Amino acid sequence: MPEYKQFPLSDTAEGLTEADILAWHVKPGDTVTVNQIVVEIETAKAAVELPIPWAGVVTELHVEPGQTVEVGTPILTMDVDPGGTAAPAPAPVAAAAAAPEAPAEEEMKPLVGYGSKAVVTKRRERKGSAPAAPAPVAAVAAPPAPASVVAEKPRGGYVPLAKPPVRKLAKDLGVDLHALSGTAGGVITRDDVERAANGSAVVQPSTVDAGYDPGTRERRVPIKGVRKATANAMVQSAFTAPHVTEFLTVDVTPMMELREKLKKSREFAGTKLTPLAFAAKAVCLAAKRTPDVNAVWDEAAQEIVYKDYVHLGIAAATPRGLVVPKIRDADSLSLKELALALTELTDVAREGKTTPAAMANGTFTITNVGVFGVDTGTPIINPGESAILAVGAIRDTPWVVDGEIVVRKVMQLSLSFDHRVIDGQQGSEFLADVGALLADPAVAITY
Known part of the structure; x- marks a missing residue:
């Protein structure tokens, strides 16, 4: 039978309270292995790639690139026993509503070296039935996005998503990342930058104008990281x-x-x-x-x-x-x-x-x-x-x-x-x- 676990944002540095999601390296339906890199985040000090401590199949991504997430918030749900059933994961809300029994607590320990904070999720069961997916933790205020990792541009300022080497390439070639729309699930790639340098990139007005007020001629960028x-x-x-x-x-x-x-x-x-x-x-x-x-x-x-x-x-x-x-x-x-x-x-x-x-x-x-x-x-x-x-x-x-x-x-x-x-x-x-x-x-x- 399927067994669902939620992967929380861990404390990658002493005293970390929040981080920005830069880019996902997986999507719902992907099979992952132990210690595979699944997400890149930006903490208050640096960009960090997070590995997953289990093997299984990704069922949901709870946050999108560009969002700021508090430490301990579940950011991914996966089935660690995908061979148990071919049925899709039941929706968290429906599972919670159908579960009359008292919850059994399961402690999820963070990765080694990622701090000491643990996240407790609740699994509800009915006698004789397969365990339902864990109910969403209260820290996730918004409902999970559809099975897509394309980032919506944050209000108050567009944050171009690109890895450090790509940012360096853009700087060397004189390319403004704010004028590009990433082709890899919203993430700007080396090819995107090189096409822009050659004048063949398609600039999307919604990207260029994000956060910009024509009336004041000002652009606002959130203070993060x-x-x-x-x-x-x-x-x-x-x-x-x-x-x-x-x-x-x-x-x-x-x-x-x-x-x-x-x-x-x-x-x-x-x-x-x-x-x-x-x-x-x-x-x-x-x-x-x-x-x-x-x-x-x-x-x-x-x-x-x-x-x-x-x-x-x-x-x-x-x-x-x-x-x-x-x-x-x-x-x-x-x-x-x-x-x-x-x-x-x-x-x-x-x-x-x-x-x-x-x-x-x-x-x-x-x-x-x-x-x-x-x-x-x-x-x-x-x-x-x-x-x-x-x-x-x-x-x-x-x-x-x-x-x-x-x-x-x-x-x-x-x-x-x-x-x-x-x-x-x-x-x-x-x-x-x-x-x-x-x-x-x-x-x-x-x-």
């Missing part, structure tokens, strides 16, 4: 930690000369060695002399927690918004190892594949505003940390050397820190150390 999480974190940090920002202008000509020399060496062959790698190494070295910058304020315990490791966060701009993946134990890595870690970290972030775990438990962050041609800024500290360093653009600048004005490679640094943890002296000493290491990398042998 990474953008929403970033906004909440920045507000929390700005109004919790008393920020202080200090600035330092540095002649980094020796660093740039060393960089060119190392790039030609056998040890660094094939390694992408950027000024950011030097900044990362300088931060790790300077933090050993000023451990306050790598500490954190614990409000609940009324303690300052000093950490003997540096999990270095690197702020990265992605199509989904700002993410800050971490280089674990960065203080134990050599300059080359940091350069390799930075390359891998940024490549994964740009593809939208950074996992929530990769963005957790940082101790210090670097934001490279120089890559955008910006000289400096006043960065906001990431929650759970006490300091953040902004690295500006390197410019040819008139500079006084031995009493004469010469052209040098100059950059600006800015350090924001939590004044509850770090006094002005410690912040100044740390920033001066970082500047000294970038101005003359040979200073590193004295640390």
Whole structure:
């Protein structure tokens, strides 16, 4: 006989309360295997693909792409014993109405590593009859959609559904995803983007105009996912930690000369060695002399927690918004190892594949505003940390050397820190150390 189970949206990261459904990889009637990827979601931190913990046949999809769903809400129903009967699954509402007996509770445990929250569904039975499908959980407010996964455009703003590599391709080719309608069940594919770039894509007015008001000439987009999480974190940090920002202008000509020399060496062959790698190494070295910058304020315990490791966060701009993946134990890595870690970290972030775990438990962050041609800024500290360093653009600048004005490679640094943890002296000493290491990398042998 058929046995129906509901698959809930699981907590893929500690504290997750909701997620957006990006795309379904299955439809009603599909046969799935254990751990097969069935849906792609966007959490407050990253895009995540969810596997199914059972094998069977999909009977219903309860939500559509573009919808925001609370954790614990059933998003899919499947028959895990399809060989028991050829009859279609009875409608949940009808099953509930036909069941006079008291419900038997069945606990559905989430996937391993997806949090500790369990969802309880109710199965109603009549003596001598086959079990009916589970009644819908109250969290599903709307009735299930027909057997289709084509997304209806959300009101208040069209959300183009596309995987990170497709978004990157669209950006590279100058294609506006908002002007396209996906051909794969509402999901925009690589072929859709390439056709648009060649001028052969069909643009649907309903897609282009979604969320746009001709009267005001404004377009509204719901605040979701990474953008929403970033906004909440920045507000929390700005109004919790008393920020202080200090600035330092540095002649980094020796660093740039060393960089060119190392790039030609056998040890660094094939390694992408950027000024950011030097900044990362300088931060790790300077933090050993000023451990306050790598500490954190614990409000609940009324303690300052000093950490003997540096999990270095690197702020990265992605199509989904700002993410800050971490280089674990960065203080134990050599300059080359940091350069390799930075390359891998940024490549994964740009593809939208950074996992929530990769963005957790940082101790210090670097934001490279120089890559955008910006000289400096006043960065906001990431929650759970006490300091953040902004690295500006390197410019040819008139500079006084031995009493004469010469052209040098100059950059600006800015350090924001939590004044509850770090006094002005410690912040100044740390920033001066970082500047000294970038101005003359040979200073590193004295640390």
